Structure formats: C-alpha cells, structure tokens
Amino acid sequence: xxKLNSILAVAIFSLIMVSCGNNNESKRSGGAMSSNVAEKVYxxxxxxxxxxAFLSGGYSGNLTVYGLPSGRMLxxxxxxxxxxxxxxxxxxxxxxxxxxxxxxxxxGDAHHPDISQTNGELDGRWVFINENNTPRIARxxxxxxxxEEIIEIPHSAGNHSSSFVTENTEYVVAGTRFSVPxxxxxxxxxxxxxxxxxxxxxxxxxxxxxxSIDFQLKMPGFNYxxxxxxxxxxxxxxxxxxxxxxxxxxLQEVNASQNDKDFIAAVNWKxxxxxxxxxxxxxxxxxxxxxxFNHSTQxxxxxxxxxxxxVDPRDVEGAVFFMxxxxxxxxxxxxxxxxxxxxxxxxxxxxxxxxxxxxxKAIENKDFDGDAYGIPVLNFDATLxxxxxxxxxxxxxxxxxxxxxxxxxxxxxxEVVKWKLGTWEVLDRQPSFYSVGHNMIPGGNSxxxxxxxxxxxxxxxKDRYLPTGPELEHSAQLYDISGEKMELLLDFPTHGExxxxxxxxxxxxxxxxxKIYRLDENKHEHATLNESETRVERNGNxxxxxxxxxxxxxxxxxxxxxxxxxxxxxxxxxxxQDFDVPHGFAMIGANNSELLIMPGQTKTTTWEPTKVxxxxxxxxxxxxxxxxxxQGYIRVSPKGSSQELKWSLD
Amino acid sequence: MKKxxxxxxxxxxxxxxxxxxxxxxxxxxxxxxxxxxxxxIYISGIEGKSEFDIQxxxxxxxxxxxxxxxxPEEMWEFNIFPLVIGGMAALGILxxxxxxxxxISPHWFFGWFVLMLVLGVxxxxxxxxxxxxxxxxxxxxAIIKLTDADGNPISYKPPLFGSQKILNFTAHSYPRLGAxxxxxxxxxTLFAWWVGKRSVRPKSNL
Ligand SMILES: [Cu+2]
Numbered sequence: 141x142x143k144l145n146s147i148l149a150v151a152i153f154s155l156i157m158v159s160c161g162n163n164n165e166s167k168r169s170g171g172a173m174s175s176n177v178a179e180k181v182y183x184x185x186x187x188x189x190x191x192x193a194f195l196s197g198g199y200s201g202n203l204t205v206y207g208l209p210s211g212r213m214l215x216x217x218x219x220x221x222x223x224x225x226x227x228x229x230x231x232x233x234x235x236x237x238x239x240x241x242x243x244x245x246x247x248g249d250a251h252h253p254d255i256s257q258t259n260g261e262l263d264g265r266w267v268f269i270n271e272n273n274t275p276r277i278a279r280x281x282x283x284x285x286x287x288e289e290i291i292e293i294p295h296s297a298g299n300h301s302s303s304f305v306t307e308n309t310e311y312v313v314a315g316t317r318f319s320v321p322x323x324x325x326x327x328x329x330x331x332x333x334x335x336x337x338x339x340x341x342x343x344x345x346x347x348x349x350x351x352s353i354d355f356q357l358k359m360p361g362f363n364y365x366x367x368x369x370x371x372x373x374x375x376x377x378x379x380x381x382x383x384x385x386x387x388x389x390x391l392q393e394v395n396a397s398q399n400d401k402d403f404i405a406a407v408n409w410k411x412x413x414x415x416x417x418x419x420x421x422x423x424x425x426x427x428x429x430x431x432x433f434n435h436s437t438q439x440x441x442x443x444x445x446x447x448x449x450x451v452d453p454r455d456v457e458g459a460v461f462f463m464x465x466x467x468x469x470x471x472x473x474x475x476x477x478x479x480x481x482x483x484x485x486x487x488x489x490x491x492x493x494x495x496x497x498x499x500x501k502a503i504e505n506k507d508f509d510g511d512a513y514g515i516p517v518l519n520f521d522a523t524l525x526x527x528x529x530x531x532x533x534x535x536x537x538x539x540x541x542x543x544x545x546x547x548x549x550x551x552x553x554x555e556v557v558k559w560k561l562g563t564w565e566v567l568d569r570q571p572s573f574y575s576v577g578h579n580m581i582p583g584g585n586s587x588x589x590x591x592x593x594x595x596x597x598x599x600x601x602k603d604r605y606l607p608t609g610p611e612l613e614h615s616a617q618l619y620d621i622s623g624e625k626m627e628l629l630l631d632f633p634t635h636g637e638x639x640x641x642x643x644x645x646x647x648x649x650x651x652x653x654x655k656i657y658r659l660d661e662n663k664h665e666h667a668t669l670n671e672s673e674t675r676v677e678r679n680g681n682x683x684x685x686x687x688x689x690x691x692x693x694x695x696x697x698x699x700x701x702x703x704x705x706x707x708x709x710x711x712x713x714x715x716x717q718d719f720d721v722p723h724g725f726a727m728i729g730a731n732n733s734e735l736l737i738m739p740g741q742t743k744t745t746t747w748e749p750t751k752v753x754x755x756x757x758x759x760x761x762x763x764x765x766x767x768x769x770x771q772g773y774i775r776v777s778p779k780g781s782s783q784e785l786k787w788s789l790d
Numbered sequence: 791m792k793k794x795x796x797x798x799x800x801x802x803x804x805x806x807x808x809x810x811x812x813x814x815x816x817x818x819x820x821x822x823x824x825x826x827x828x829x830x831i832y833i834s835g836i837e838g839k840s841e842f843d844i845q846x847x848x849x850x851x852x853x854x855x856x857x858x859x860x861x862p863e864e865m866w867e868f869n870i871f872p873l874v875i876g877g878m879a880a881l882g883i884l885x886x887x888x889x890x891x892x893x894i895s896p897h898w899f900f901g902w903f904v905l906m907l908v909l910g911v912x913x914x915x916x917x918x919x920x921x922x923x924x925x926x927x928x929x930x931x932a933i934i935k936l937t938d939a940d941g942n943p944i945s946y947k948p949p950l951f952g953s954q955k956i957l958n959f960t961a962h963s964y965p966r967l968g969a970x971x972x973x974x975x976x977x978x979t980l981f982a983w984w985v986g987k988r989s990v991r992p993k994s995n996l
Binding site (some may be wrong): 716717 | 824841842845846849853934935
C-alpha cells in the first residue's frame with residue numbers, strides 16, 4: 141500500500157511538471173525584451189565581460205568558460221574527457237592525465253566547479269571539479285586555463301557531494317553518493333544495509349595546489365548528495381546532505397523516499413584533522429591514480445598510490461552529528477555569514493534552515509534524538525532556524541547575494557525564488573526555462589558574494605532556440621538581481637549538462653592569464669628549441685621525429701626512410717613566442733587526434749604507417765598568409781626496405 | 791660666468807641619459823596586433839618594446855624579404871655612437887668646468903653646440919640611410935613581392951619621423967626620452983652660451 145502511495149505521488153509530480161510547462165508557456169509570451177534589458181547584456185565588440193563563469197560540462201567531462209553578462213562562451217577546457225581539438229588525452233604528454241586504477245578512461249562526468257578561496261573569498265588561483273562516475277577530483281590552473289592535476293578517490297562511488305573547498309582551501313572534499321562495500325568486496329547486494337559505507341574524503345591542498353588525500357571518514361552507507369563548507373564562525377565544519385537513509389538497494393526512486401526526514405551530516409573537520417595529526421586513524425589498502433601535469437616538462441605523470449588513512453567517525457568524540465532534514469534534501473548551502481545551513485528538500489515545497497549557533501548549543505546540551513550507527517542525531521527543533529514555506533515545488537539549490545537574500549531553484553515548478561534570510565519570507569519568483577537545476581551567483585558560495593547577476597542552469601531546453609533535432613544543448617538564463625525584483629536578461633545555450641558553475645570578477649583573473657609558453661622554460665624531454673637541432677632518429681622500429689614549426693613551415697618537411705611497421709613519434713615544438721599564434725599538426729591516416737601546439741609548447745603524437753607511399757602532413761591552424769603552404773611529405777617504404785633515414789628542409 | 795658654466799655642465803651631462811633611455815622608438819600596429827609590436831632604438835642597440843617583439847617583427851618581415859633587425863655587433867654605429875655621445879658629454883662638462891673658473895670664453899659653448907648639432911644631423915642622416923636600406927634591400931626570393939603603380943617594388947621603409955601606413959601595419963616613429971633629454975641638454979648649452987655672453991659683456995664695459 142505504501143509503495144502504491146509513492147507511485148501515485150510520483151505520478152502526481154509528473155502531472156505537475158506537465159502543467160507547469162503549460163503555465164510557463166503563457167508566461168513566456170510576455171517576455172519581450174525591452175531595449176533596456178538588451179543594454180544590460182550588451183558587451184560592445186572588443187569589450188570584455190565583467191565576470192568569468194566556469195560551467196561544468198556534465199557528461200562532456202569538461203569545463204566551459206563563459207563571459208557574463210554577455211553569455212558568450214570563451215573556451216572549453218578539457219578535464220576528464222579526451223579532446224581531439226587540441227590532443228588532450230591523445231598526446232603522449234597528456235594521456236597519463238586520464239589514467240585511473242581502472243586503466244585509461246577516455247570520458248568523465250564533471251559536476252561542481254569551485255574556485256579556490258583565501259579568507260573565505262575567491263582568490264582566482266584554481267578551479268576544482270569532481271568527476272562523478274569514476275571518482276576523481278581535478279585542479280585547473282587559472283593562469284594557463286589547463287588541467288594540472290587529477291586525483292582518483294578510492295573506495296568511493298558516485299563522487300557527487302564534491303569538489304567544494306574550505307575557506308582557505310585547506311581541503312577540497314569528495315563525498316560518496318552511491319554507498320558501497322568499504323573496502324570493496326564480493327557480497328550479495330541485498331546485504332547492503334549496515335554493510336555498505338559512504339566514505340567522505342578530505343583532500344589537503346598545498347600552497348602550489350598539490351592535492352593529497354589526508355583522510356577518509358567512514359560514514360554510514362547513506363547517499364551523500366551535496367555539501368558545503370562552513371565559513372566565518374562555522375569555519376572548520378563541513379555539511380553534507382544525505383538521502384536514502386533507508387539504505388534501499390533497489391527501486392530507490394520509491395524505496396529511498398520513504399523516510400520523512402533524511403540528514404544533514406555536520407562534520408567538524410578541524411577536530412578530525414587534529415586527531416589524524418596526533419596519529420589517529422587506520423591506514424588501509426587502496427588503489428588510486430594521482431596524475432600531475434608539470435608545466436616545465438609539459439608532461440603529465442601518473443603515480444599509483446596504495447594506502448589511505450581511514451577514520452571511524454565514532455572514534456573522534458564530538459566530530460560528527462546528524463541534523464534531521466525533511467524530504468531527501470539535495471543542495472546543502474551555507475549563507476555568507478556561516479550561520480545558516482540550508483537543506484533543499486527536493487521532494488517538498490519547503491526549505492529547512494538549520495542554525496549553526498543553535499546546533500552548537502544542541503551539541504553542548506546533548507539534545508539528541510537517538511543515533512544512527514552510533515552517530516548522534518540532533519533534535520530537529522533544537523537546530524531549526526526556520527522554514528521557507530511554499531517557496532515552490534522541488535527545491536534543489538540555494539545561492540546568496542550580498543544583501544541578506546537567498547535564491548533557490550525549484551526544479552518541478554521551474555522557477556527561481558528570492559527569499560530573505562532570517563525572516564524566511566518569499567520576496568519574488570521568476571520562471572526559468574525549463575526545470576532549473578543549479579543556480580550561480582559570482583562568489584555566491586563565499587563570504588563575499590557579488591549580488592549583481594544570477595545564472596540559472598536549466599535541464600530542459602525544448603523550444604528556447606532554433607530547433608536542432610531531438611538532441612539539444614542545455615540552456616542557461618541570466619537574471620539581474622541588483623534590484624528588489626529579479627529581471628530575466630538573457631538566454632544562452634550551454635555545452636554538455638552544466639550541474640553547477642562558479643563565477644568570479646574578471647579583475648581577479650585576467651591579468652594573470654598567460655599569453656605564451658616560454659621557450660626558455662620549456663624543459664620537455666623531446667623539445668627542439670632551434671631549427672638547427674631538428675632531426676630524425678631510429679631505434680629499432682621506433683622512429684623519433686624532432687620537428688619544429690614556425691610561420692610558415694615545418695622543419696624538417698621532407699622525411700624518407702620510414703617503413704611500414706614502424707611506430708613514428710612526432711615530437712613537435714612551436715618556436716613562436718607571439719601571442720595567439722598556434723600551429724596544428726595532422727598526419728594522414730594517424731589513428732590519433734591532431735595536435736594543436738601553442739607558442740613555446742612541445743607535443744607528441746604517434747603514427748603507425750600501414751601503407752607504402754608518399755604521405756603528406758600539414759598545419760591545421762590557419763596560422764598565417766602562407767598557412768596553406770605549411771605542409772610536408774613522408775615517404776613510407778616497404779617493411780625491410782634498405783632506404784636510409786634522411787630528412788631535409790630546403 | 792659661474793651660472794653659465796653650471797648650465798653647460800648640466801646640459802652636456804643630460805646627453806648621458808642616452809645610455810639609459812631609448813633614443814627613438816618605432817611601433818608597428820595592425821589589425822592583428824591590437825597591442826603594437828615595437829622596437830626601442832638605443833645608441834648601443836635595438837631592443838623590443840615587449841620581450842619578444844624583435845623576434846616577432848623579424849618573423850613577419852621574412853614574408854616580404856626584409857633583413858633581420860641588426861644585433862649590436864652587426865652595425866658599426868652601435869659601437870661608435872656611445873663613444874661619440876660619451877666623448878661629447880665629457881667635452882661639454884670639461885668646457886663647463888673651465889667656463890665656471892673663467893678659464894675660457896663662453897663662445898666655446900657655442901662651438902660645442904654647433905659640433906653636436908652637426909654630429910646629430912649626421913647621425914639622423916645615417917639612421918635614415920639604414921631605414922631606407924632596411925625597407926628596400928629585399929630578398930629577391932621574398933614570399934610576398936608587391937609593386938607600386940609603376941611596377942617598382944614598394945618600399946617598406948618606416949618613416950624617420952611621424953606615422954605611415956605600410957601594408958596592414960601602421961608605423962609610428964618618434965623620439966623617446968633619451969632624445970628628449972639630449973634636445974633639452976643641447977638647448978641648455980645654447981642657453982649657457984647666451985647667459986655667459988651677457989655676464990661677460992658688462993664686465994668688459996667696466
Ligand atoms: Cu601553421
């Protein structure tokens with residue numbers, strides 16, 4: 141009977157979704173843009189946007205960079221997916237970036253970008269982003285706009301409540317959404333309850349950005365959905381929403397929606413850090429890859445790690461508590477002051493707000509309502525600060541401005557809702573097109589948000605743009621939030637499925653952005669820094685071509701003596717030192733991507749010729765007036781031919 | 791005569807600024823170069839305005855067959871100019887000191903000024919010859935060969951002074967701080983002569 145009720149409830153939700161869609165249709169017709177609105181998003185040709193926005197690519201595995209308020213896409217940064225556009229994940233230098241304990245993985249599901257912080261403010265050094273499928277965390281440099289480091293998270297599955305950073309980037313966290321045996325073992329799935337765990341991993345970040353796993357917190361086998369750090373007074377704590385506290389292992393859409401309340405886990409990481417530093421925790425076997433891209437050698441290396449420190453939360457007194465939170469909360473957001481912890485109960489109309497100071501008091505008074513696997517559950521009323529009533533249907537995420545307001549997305553009723561912190565009163569609502577997932581305000585997850593614009597990241601696009609067949613890009617909307625009421629300014633398509641974004645004022649980044657790779661700092665093992673050093677070397681059936689490129693020729697551009705069955709390594713260096721003068725390298729029949737090589741860079745691709753003949757290669761980037769002439773030939777002789785190696789550029 | 795001696799010393803010492811600051815500057819802006827490429831011309835050599843400008847100008851110039859921008863050892867001027875400037879500054883300072891102690895007549899200051907003017911004009915003339923050679927003595931195998939309406943190869947000579955359009959580039963050629971210090975210094979030496987003359991005349995009337 142219970143099951144039937146739930147199925148009915150889901151059916152009703154579906155109906156609501158459909159009817160909401162119709163409502164939105166009518167609201168939309170009134171949305172003609174006034175010229176005033178157009179001016180607000182108009183960035184004149186040659187002018188720069190005021191903000192950078194980093195949008196996750198979801199199943200594209202990458203990170204896209206947008207300018208706000210124009211909504212123009214500036215770049216796609218490859219992170220967890222191969223990127224034939226520039227050779228990332230194909231070149232010899234970058235394939236180690238995609239190594240894992242499962243071997244080479246060409247793809248990822250990138251979710252939650254978060255910018256590094258100092259004293260609770262965005263500092264613009266790095267963006268971190270999590271891979272949900274094969275749990276990993278990446279760090280992207282905001283000088284080079286390149287992925288510099290990827291660390292795999294052992295013992296985790298569904299790396300979703302990740303990659304959020306603490307106030308001084310002490311840690312980036314990686315939670316577990318799909319609880320699993322810890323460590324993995326061969327057991328019956330229906331033995332899940334009590335046997336599976338949901339480890340929460342705390343990755344320490346050093347001053348150069350280097351990541352290392354400090355400890356894993358062995359939490360009960362709930363689903364840890366999202367998280368955010370405390371700030372201000374609550375700095376030192378981390379908060380995670382959970383769902384499926386039922387620990388259901390099948391038909392979760394019903395079976396994981398039975399408990400009226402799940403939990404927000406409050407983790408005092410400072411306490412655990414101290415415990416670990418004093419020798420606490422247990423080192424257990426693990427198997428995970430740590431991939432680091434070295435800018436000096438322009439080459440990535442993989443180090444396989446085999447130990448991780450695990451901490452049982454029950455062993456650290458006063459470190460972990462559960463706060464009951466209604467209706468399978470999704471987003472877990474902390475306001476700029478650090479006092480309010482918002483649980484976005486995705487199967488309800490309400491938001492539950494916990495108070496950090498009340499939480500401390502409840503802990504002090506031992507105001508517990510039993511425990512879950514030995515972890516104290518705090519009394520619901522004791523931590524409750526307030527409830528935002530009837531905000532909408534299906535709240536997912538909340539961001540904040542600098543004036544004490546919060547902005548929550550409602551997936552089912554497809555709208556963004558502005559409400560007041562402290563009074564919990566709803567101030568404004570605007571439709572989103574359609575079914576908004578996450579929203580983003582630049583700095584909205586720091587002590588100092590920039591309350592000028594808000595972006596909503598929508599899950600359903602339908603008719604917002606010219607039709608392009610059944611498969612569509614997702615859509616984002618930009619709102620002006622500087623006034624009393626939110627004002628919809630702009631629609632723009634996004635790439636992949638952005639699950640979250642991070643925005644920052646352009647002034648914090650743009651002066652640091654590099655223009656070239658310096659040749660005099662190029663320590664690549666196979667770099668050729670001068671045309672006079674270009675050469676071809678044979679080592680058995682391996683042939684190494686040390687090649688340079690400069691407007692508008694390759695050196696060498698004629699090579700003979702390659703034979704069928706050889707494996708040819710092209711180590712290609714771009715000798716330019718001028719801003720934005722890339723050259724490309726493409727070899728006919730190479731079972732690999734091209735290379736896009738920026739000034740001062742060296743990249744390597746391989747080619748295994750299978751056919752006798754004279755085969756051309758060419759520059760793929762229209763680099764100069766003589767770009768079409770930037771080409772060369774390789775003569776391939778039969779296997780066993782006595783043709784000597786020779787090369788030239790005349 | 792004391793005042794004019796000091797003016798002469800300061801004026802000729804200002805020439806020494808040429809050892810620290812560029813004499814001339816040529817920038818090359820184009821649609822593709824919103825931040826123009828530029829070269830600072832010092833008495834002892836040519837340097838890029840930004841670190842890689844010389845390399846990048848050479849890279850572009852190879853299309854039209856221009857020679858590379860000379861390194862200091864490739865042009866005698868970059869060895870001689872520092873000697874001339876250093877020598878003239880030393881001579882001027884010496885004349886100023888002698889004038890200060892009333893050992894010589896202020897007309898020596900004027901003599902120095904005329905010599906400096908002649909040398910300066912010769913220097914500019916030489917510089918212009920180099921620009922002309924640089925802009926017209928092109929590699930016959932140049933990739934891009936352009937001719938004017940009469941069928942003569944066009945000149946890529948940057949202007950000696952002022953701005954001029956050359957293909958997609960606009961060249962701006964103007965004096966820089968070193969030259970301005972030199973001009974100011976030369977003006978001071980002329981002024982020193984005039985002041986010296988006035989201070990000497992009343993005495994002779996006595
Ligand atoms: Cu090219």
